Each structure stands twice: as structure tokens, then as C-alpha cells.
Amino acid sequence: MTKEPIACLGAGRMGRGIAVVFAYAGHDVKVVDFKARSEDDFKKLEADALGEIRSVLASLATFGMFDATQIDTILSRVSIVREQDAKDAFSSAAVIFEGVPEVLDLKREALARASELAGPTPIIASTTSTILVDDISSAVAHPERFLNAHWLNPAYLVPLVEMSPGKDTDPAVTERLKTLLENIGKVPVVCAARPGYIVPRIQALAMNEAARMVEEGVASAEDLDKAIKYGFGFRFAVLGMLEFIDWGGGDILFYASRYLTKALDNPRYASPDIIERNMAEGHIGLKTKRGFLDYEGMDVDAYRTERLKAFVAMLHHFNLVKPPVV
Structure with a gap:
């Protein structure tokens, strides 16, 4: 059975992590580098990205997730694509995951270009951890196919993906992406477009309180972490x-x-x-x-x-x- 092709906008940590997940699940993935680079610089980036993905797969095999003889097959599904070849990568994808740096203007510019190259069909999902969907959706042509999909690092291990549709997002698009993520073994949840989504908002409170307790002398950092690991984390x-x-x-x-x-x-x-x-x-x-x-x-x-x-x-x-x- 042929799996839907996936594209990642941005060849950084998030794009590489998502590529691991989908390639592992049998999808072809094109990781698009949107920066203008010389031939030598692109080759260096390509080697670095594929090398990191191979290293991650090797670690997962070592941990017993699959047989190491399958690494080359999984890796063969991933390709790093330069800017001038982005149109084919985007227009042929079922979903485009944007993972450029957390700068509003940079994201809006990248999403505008990507959506134009992609045409109206692919779902576009930003993986932003800080910017609300409706602050960037207007940059996307056909914003009804756009939403946020916040992956937690490392993306190839943490099951959760927090999906945040915007005011213009078609509910059918949200459902399609949710189904796709479930089919690759992820656990998607849908939340309103509010700062911090779910996990980062709760996590920020807990982390700040733990730091505050060290500051107040309630317990040592070592004992606090032990309490979190064997009590708080154990139960939750x-x-x-x-x-x-x-x-x-x-x-x-x-x-x-x-x-x-x-x-x-x-x-x-x-x-x-x-x-x-x-x-x-x-x-x-x-x-x-x-x-x-x-x-x-x-x-x-x-x-x-x-x-x-x-x-x-x-x-x-x-x-x-x-x-x-x-």
C-alpha cells in the first residue's frame, strides 16, 4: 500500500525528527532547505541532515525498536531538497510541516512562499511552539488547510502532537491530519489557539515551581528531581x-x-x-x-x-x- 508523501519545510532539528517518524512509518519524505546556498554548502547540509537521521535510526535500532538491517531502507525514503526544487516537493505532498525558526516574520514569509509553490491541495501545518495559528494563517494561501501541529522533542520518540486549528481551518483538515498522525503511531490531541497549548503551559508552571523550591531551600535539586521522577512523574x-x-x-x-x-x-x-x-x-x-x-x-x-x-x-x-x- 502506497503511503502519502510528506514534505518538511526547514532542514533543522524538527524537520529531521519528523522525517524520521514518517520514513519509519513507510512514507517518502522530502526535507526542503529554503535557504539559498552554494552547491558545496548544500551538499554539506545534505550530508549533515542524512547523517543525523541515520544516527537517530541507528540508536533506535540499538534500543530494540527494529532490526538495524532496515536502516538503509528507511533512510532511502528521505531526501533533502534544495530551494529551486521545492515546488515539486510541496505540490506532491499530502502534508507540509513547517519547521523554520521561531521568528514571526520569517515564518510568515516561508509559509507564503511554500503555500504558493504547493498549490491549494496539501495540508500545511506549522510546528511552532510559541506563535498562535491565527497570527500566521493569513500568510497562507487557502488558510482553510492550515493549522498548528506542535510536536514535542524529540519528535521521533514523544508520542504527543498538539493540534491547534485556527478560525479558518476546515474541520475536515483537522480530522485528516489527526488520522494521519494516529496511523503513524502518534497520539494527537486538539486544543484551542491559546498561548502554551497544553503541555508547555502546564510544564512552565511545574518547572518554575521546582526552581522556586530550590531557591527557597525546600529541598536540593537532586531530591526535588527524585521526587518528580518517582512521585509526580510516576503517577502521571x-x-x-x-x-x-x-x-x-x-x-x-x-x-x-x-x-x-x-x-x-x-x-x-x-x-x-x-x-x-x-x-x-x-x-x-x-x-x-x-x-x-x-x-x-x-x-x-x-x-x-x-x-x-x-x-x-x-x-x-x-x-x-x-x-x-x-
């Missing part, structure tokens, strides 16, 4: 954050937030209105069969058992399972 590798609120009970978060806000004399620990509202309505999670998620009709005991089994798998992952003392 199994339970989603809102699922975790429901698991323990929204009432616990409600009272803990009140205490921390007062004890630390800082409003950043205050609960949002939705926590207050859920408390007032009795929607506090598993105990009431409804919280952020709906548990009506669910076999809650079976659900708990499945999640606890996943926690045990995490203990095995960390090599922390020890036999009982008898």
Missing part, C-alpha cells in the same frame, strides 16, 4: 492530570488549594472556578461517579484494578519491585 505516567483529581477526589484539591494559598500567602495556589463549581455540584470524581470525567455505568473496581496494574508495571520499569519478606 499512568493517570491523566484531571483523571488524577477524580481518582483522589476534587474535594482534596479544593481544601489543599485553600491551605496552600493561605500558608504560602500566594494566590498562585488558588483553585480555578471549575474546582469550586464541581464542589458545589458534588462532582468530585470516582466517589460520586462524576468529576472532570463521567464514571456512570463504569465498573469502577475493574477500572481501579487496571490502573493499579499499570502502577506495578511502572515499579518494574524503575526496577523497584522487591520480593516480600517472609
Whole structure:
């Protein structure tokens, strides 16, 4: 079965990472270098890009993801394309992923040129981590086929892709890209065009709080990271954050937030209105069969058992399972 061809606009880290993912999944990928270069400089870039992609594939093979004898086959699906050959690369692609540096004017210029060369058919997705979709969509011819698709580095390993459609994005385009990403083993989520998407916004709060705790002398950097890895990260590798609120009970978060806000004399620990509202309505999670998620009709005991089994798998992952003392 022939897979849809893919194009990457930009031959930097993101373009190379996306190329690994799609080539691994059987797609031909053209990585387009949009900079004007001499023949020697382009050859150097080409060798560097393909060398890095080969190195990544070799590492993945070493880690047991596939047989190293398949590296050449996967790599053969990737080609580095110079600026003057971009029209064919873009117009023949099902999707173009833009990955030029995070400079608004630079992105708008590159997207305008790419969309003109591509014609009206290919989906165009910016991988920007900072610029909102509607700040750049007007640069794209036929903006109904444009949206943001934020990959988390390293793109070839992290499953999540945060998709952010704009006001002009055709919902069918969002669905097509979502299906394509799922078919290559990614886990796409759709979010509104808001600064920080989902993960970077939550991550920024957590990272700043961890740094602040070191500054305040709460714990050493080593102990803080150990707490994050074996407590925070351990739990959220199994339970989603809102699922975790429901698991323990929204009432616990409600009272803990009140205490921390007062004890630390800082409003950043205050609960949002939705926590207050859920408390007032009795929607506090598993105990009431409804919280952020709906548990009506669910076999809650079976659900708990499945999640606890996943926690045990995490203990095995960390090599922390020890036999009982008898």
C-alpha cells in the first residue's frame, strides 16, 4: 500500500525528527532547505541532515525498536531538497510541516512562499511552539488547510502532537491530519489557539515551581528531581492530570488549594472556578461517579484494578519491585 508523501519545510532539528517518524512509518519524505546556498554548502547540509537521521535510526535500532538491517531502507525514503526544487516537493505532498525558526516574520514569509509553490491541495501545518495559528494563517494561501501541529522533542520518540486549528481551518483538515498522525503511531490531541497549548503551559508552571523550591531551600535539586521522577512523574505516567483529581477526589484539591494559598500567602495556589463549581455540584470524581470525567455505568473496581496494574508495571520499569519478606 502506497503511503502519502510528506514534505518538511526547514532542514533543522524538527524537520529531521519528523522525517524520521514518517520514513519509519513507510512514507517518502522530502526535507526542503529554503535557504539559498552554494552547491558545496548544500551538499554539506545534505550530508549533515542524512547523517543525523541515520544516527537517530541507528540508536533506535540499538534500543530494540527494529532490526538495524532496515536502516538503509528507511533512510532511502528521505531526501533533502534544495530551494529551486521545492515546488515539486510541496505540490506532491499530502502534508507540509513547517519547521523554520521561531521568528514571526520569517515564518510568515516561508509559509507564503511554500503555500504558493504547493498549490491549494496539501495540508500545511506549522510546528511552532510559541506563535498562535491565527497570527500566521493569513500568510497562507487557502488558510482553510492550515493549522498548528506542535510536536514535542524529540519528535521521533514523544508520542504527543498538539493540534491547534485556527478560525479558518476546515474541520475536515483537522480530522485528516489527526488520522494521519494516529496511523503513524502518534497520539494527537486538539486544543484551542491559546498561548502554551497544553503541555508547555502546564510544564512552565511545574518547572518554575521546582526552581522556586530550590531557591527557597525546600529541598536540593537532586531530591526535588527524585521526587518528580518517582512521585509526580510516576503517577502521571499512568493517570491523566484531571483523571488524577477524580481518582483522589476534587474535594482534596479544593481544601489543599485553600491551605496552600493561605500558608504560602500566594494566590498562585488558588483553585480555578471549575474546582469550586464541581464542589458545589458534588462532582468530585470516582466517589460520586462524576468529576472532570463521567464514571456512570463504569465498573469502577475493574477500572481501579487496571490502573493499579499499570502502577506495578511502572515499579518494574524503575526496577523497584522487591520480593516480600517472609
